[in-house]
Structure formats: C-alpha cells, structure tokens
Amino acid sequence: MAMIEIRDVNKWFGRFHVLVDCTSAVDKGEVVVVCGPSGSGKSTLIKCVNGLEPFQKGEIHVNGISVGTAGTDLPKLRSHVGMVFQHFELFPHMTVIENLTIAQEKVLGRGRDAARDKGLSLLDRVGLTEFADKHPGQLSGGQQQRVAIARALAMDPICMLFDEPTSALDPEMIGEVLAVMQDLARDGMTMMVVTHEMGFARNVAHRVIFMDQGRILEDATKEEFFGTPRSERAQTFLSKILSH
C-alpha cells in the first residue's frame, strides 16, 4: 500500500483552478521530487497532503487515512507527517531546543526529559548541538533549516514533506541542508520534496513529478525523466533550469 495516495484531486481558489485532476502516489521508503515552473501548484499540492489546504474534489490518503473527509483527526494525522517550509518557520520566541520539544510534549504527550533527550539527539544528528539554547534569530539560514528538519523528525514522522527547503538559502548553505536530506533518504524515509535542485533529484530521488498549470504532466522514474521527458513543457523547463 502506498504511503501517500493522491487520486483525482481538484482544487479551486475562488474561480481559479489551481489543481486539475492530480493523481500520484508515494510508496513507503520512496523519495519523490516535485518540480515545475512557478505558480504551477506544487506548494498547493503538497499542502493538500497534510490538509493544510482543503481541496474540493478527489481523495488523498496518507498511510490509509483519508485527508479530505470531514471527521478525520487532522492534528493527529499531521503530528506524524513532518513538514519543512521554504522560510523555515521556526518559532522565534522559543529556543532551538524548545522548538524541538514543544510539540512532542503538547501533541504527543511525551515527558519533558524524554522530549529533551530526543531533541538533543536530533540536534546532534544535524550537527547543531551547541545551538540548543540559542534563539532561531541567532542562527544562519542553513542552520535554521536544519533545525526545522530536526523539529519535524522529533515527532517520529512516517513520511516527510518538503516545500522548496533550499530556495530561501544563500548558495553556500544549500549543501549542508541537502546533505541532511540525503542522509534521511538513505535511512529509508518516505519523502515528497518540492525542489528545483536537480542534482538532488538525480542523486537521491526515485521518481520525479513535473507539474504545470495545476496538472501533473510527468510522473516518471528518475531515469526516464532525465533520459527523455515525454512532454515538451518538461523539456523546456529542464533545459532552462540545467543551463543555470
């Protein structure tokens, strides 16, 4: 059974049709990269997966639980779907370690010490132990994003969603964040990643989804996608992005 299953999803913002008949799936342990031009609906699609955006038609199941159905315990579902944002979205008034423990305590009901131990071990994993008692505003962008990934991991997620995790970063910081994500992938985490980092896609992804104007135009294995994309749009997009 697929970890994330997206079937015929349609979404409108008012009269604007953002997502058109989107269908795809992410298997357990699979890494799927979503790419496409700006405004094509990538962020919207990924936010639909954990119910941050409602959608009007179609179905999304995460680990067998339907997201769009009324009555689904969304907070509970989200608590084990990790999400990483373009602008990190750490909570600025809490220290780094508090960022990592607050939801463990308040959502999962873990004890203080257990939460703190878990948080510290994850900070160690992303190489930021010495920043535990700093505030996010005192960290660089790359460090903040690594903390954000650790914060998501602290909830023991069954899968992770990334929305352009490196596009707000200075070039010299992109590498450190991608390295953390690469490690995660190698450990078998199920990941859905919106990114324009084609190097990451080539090295780590199993499949690539290409979106344009709200439609999924390509949904292929990495080899197929980088070999000969079937749609013209994807070819133009790729040539533009790779020539950078």
Place this chain on the structure above:
Amino acid sequence: MGPFDYTVLVPSLPFLWTGLQFSVHLTLIAMSGGIVLGTLLALARLSGPKPLSTASAMYVDLMRSIPLVMVILWFFLVIPLIIGKPVGAEYSAIITFTAFEAAYYSEIMRAGIQSVSKGQAMAGYALGMTYGQNMRLVVLPQAFRNMLPVLLTQTIILFQDTSLVYAIGAKDLLKAADIAGKNYNRPVEMYLFSAVIYFVICFSLSALVKRLQKRYAVLR
C-alpha cells in the same frame, strides 16, 4: 419615566442642528489650524535650530501626555488671564483644540516628512532650490499625500473629541442634546439620538478613509 418616546426628537431638531454646526465648525477650524501649526512644529523639530527643535518637541510631548479635558480646563482658565477679559466657551474651545490637535498633527507630519526619501530633498537642492522652496514644492506635498489617510483618521478622532467641550459648557451637538433632553424631560432619547448621529458620521467617514487607503495601497 415611561417607555421611549421618540416624538420629542422632531421639535428639537433645529436646536440639535445648531449644536452639530458648532461641532463641525470647531472640527474644521481646529483641523486647518492644527495642520498648519503642526507642520510648522514638525519642521521646527526636524530642521530648526537646537533650542527651537527642543521647544517644539517639549510642546508636543506635553500636550500628548495630558488628558484633553485638562487642557480644555487649563485654556479656559488661562486665556482670560492673559488677554485680560473673559472669553466665551466657544472661542476658548477653538483656541484649545487648534493648539492641542497641532501636537498630534505634528507627529503625523513628522512621520510624513521622514517618509519622503532623502534623495527627493537632494534632487530639490541639486536644482538650486532654497530650503523653503524645497519643503514647499517637493517634500511637504509628498509628505501630505503619504499621510492623507492618517490625517483624516486623526480628524475623525478630533470630531469625536469636540464633545469634550461639555466640560466648559460650550454648545456643541452633545450639549444641545443634553439641554434638549432636560427641556423635554427625555434625556435617554436625546443621548441615544446624539450617539446615533455621531456614529453615522464617524462610521461613514472612516469607511471613506478605508477606501482611500485601498486606493493608495494600489498606487504605491
């Protein structure tokens, strides 16, 4: 007192109208005077010689930290002492509100002047303008334009504040309603009615300011 009786409103309308006229006059005079005086205060503070700048800052801060009612009482007491003869509550109110609102308008104009980029003033000087020309022709028009919604909002507050002339017995809308209420022995209806008038005027004006602000947001 018995159930509400709104028939008393009709005969008192002319009287209330006179009161409302005074409220509006007071607002308009204090607005024009206050903006002119306030702009001068802001200029003195921003680019005047040190003593003038300090004096301006002190005046503004003083006015802004005393309750308006106290300022009204102060002026009503002190003006006759200075000019040597009693003045009517209405004249006293006009002087008070102009002087008081100048402090608030001055803060708005100061922010407005500072919102105009340094480059604009530079460009003016580069064209050979004097300080006065530069302010009058380049900086102040832009400052005024940028701050128009805020100036108008302050004026709505000013209009509401004029009701405080009650403290010295000047006959504005509220005082008129007060008197009419006593004459007809219907204070409840009269207070309610004056509240409705104030609300309708202020609500419509602030709706207008909101629309203006939206237009500005697009223009920027």
Place this chain on the structure above:
Amino acid sequence: MGYNWHWGIYFDKIKGGEETYLSWLITGFGWTVAISLCSWIIALVLGGLIGTVRTTPRRWAVRLGDAWVELFRNIPLLVQFFLWFFVVPELLPEKLSLWVKQEMPAKEFITATVCLGLFTSARIAEQVRAGILSLPRGQRLAGLAMGFTLPQTYRYVLLPMACRIILPPLTSEFMNVFKNSSVAFAIGVLELTFQARQMQEDSEQGIETYLAVTVLYFICAFVANRMMVWIENRTRVPGYITAAK
C-alpha cells in the same frame, strides 16, 4: 488681570468642611488609578479575545468582532459614558433597572469602569488583530503542520509572538487609559478631573489646582510607561529584530 497666587492652598481647609484640598486630590488620584487599572484589565481580556477571534476562519465570529470594534470606535467616549450611565439602565428589565438606578453600590465607579473597559477593548482588539496578521502566514501553517490544534497554534505559536510585537502600541494604550479616565468626571466619578473642577470652584486658585492635577496625571503616564518598557525588556527575543522604538 490680577491673579492671587497662593501655593499653600493644598493644605487649606475646604469651605465649610474639615478636609484639606490635598485630601480631595488624593481621593481623586485614587479613583483615577482604580478606574484605569480595572478597566485596563477588562480591556486586555476582552480585547485580546475579540482581536484573536477576528483572525480565525470563523466568518460569523469575525463579523461580530468587527461590529464590536466599529461600534466602540465611532462614538465619542463622553457620549458612551452618558449612554452607560443614563440609557443602559433604562434598557434593563424593570427590577434590575430599579436596582441599578437606586441601590447598586459604587454606581459611578462601576459604570465608568465598564464603559472605559469596553471602549479600550475595541482599540486593543484592533491591535491584537494587526499583531497576529503581521506574523508570516507560514507560522500558522507550521504550527498546524506539527499537529497542534488551532487553539494550540494560537496558544503556543501565534499569540506569544503577537503579544511581543504589539507591546509598544499597548504601552501608549495603557497611558491612554489614564488620560481617558478623566472623561468620567461627567458622570460624577470623584476622580482627578472632577476634583480639579471642584477645587477650582471652591478655592478659586485655578492655576495651583490644575498644576497639581496635571502633575499627578504625569506621574500616572510615567509609571505606566516604565512598567510597559520593563515588560518589553523582559520579554525581548534574542536575535529577533523588532521595529525600532
């Protein structure tokens, strides 16, 4: 016009009484502080609640909050005092109305506190709303994405930051409460402004009277300001740049 200065006036006895004018001023100061602090608490609680509600996805609650703010913002405070004092008791059921008019203890004080509290709550609601809306949209999403419920997201993520952001405008609002409490003289609360007018008439030493009262208002404003700045410094977030004061 001549003016007879008499700086000892504060210690003189009032006409036909045993108290000194100073005791009038002290009473006035006490009532001013009492009304201001009590209505400030009402305003914080209600304003915080209404301001927060106005940022939720609940349409009807947002409308209600908007109406609340518009209502209290577009009627002069003095008129509101009259409404609460003269009009509202008439709208109550007969028995309650009679009780309020004839028996309610500290009628002026309670009326003034409720009036000023609700008036200020509308202004605080506006600031709280602006504070929450000024946070990046992603903060709300990040809270929800971690499994927080909407109330938890407000409690742990949005409100703590919003409160810090609105501290400077709240400071001036706190100072405003003291200034606005002066309007309560009109319904006969024995606060500073009431005492100022009474002492002025009784002693005919207007300047000395108003000067003392003005100084007392200054003290209120100053202490209020220091308190808020102290809170601001205590809650400052390291590395987070707030707008310069």
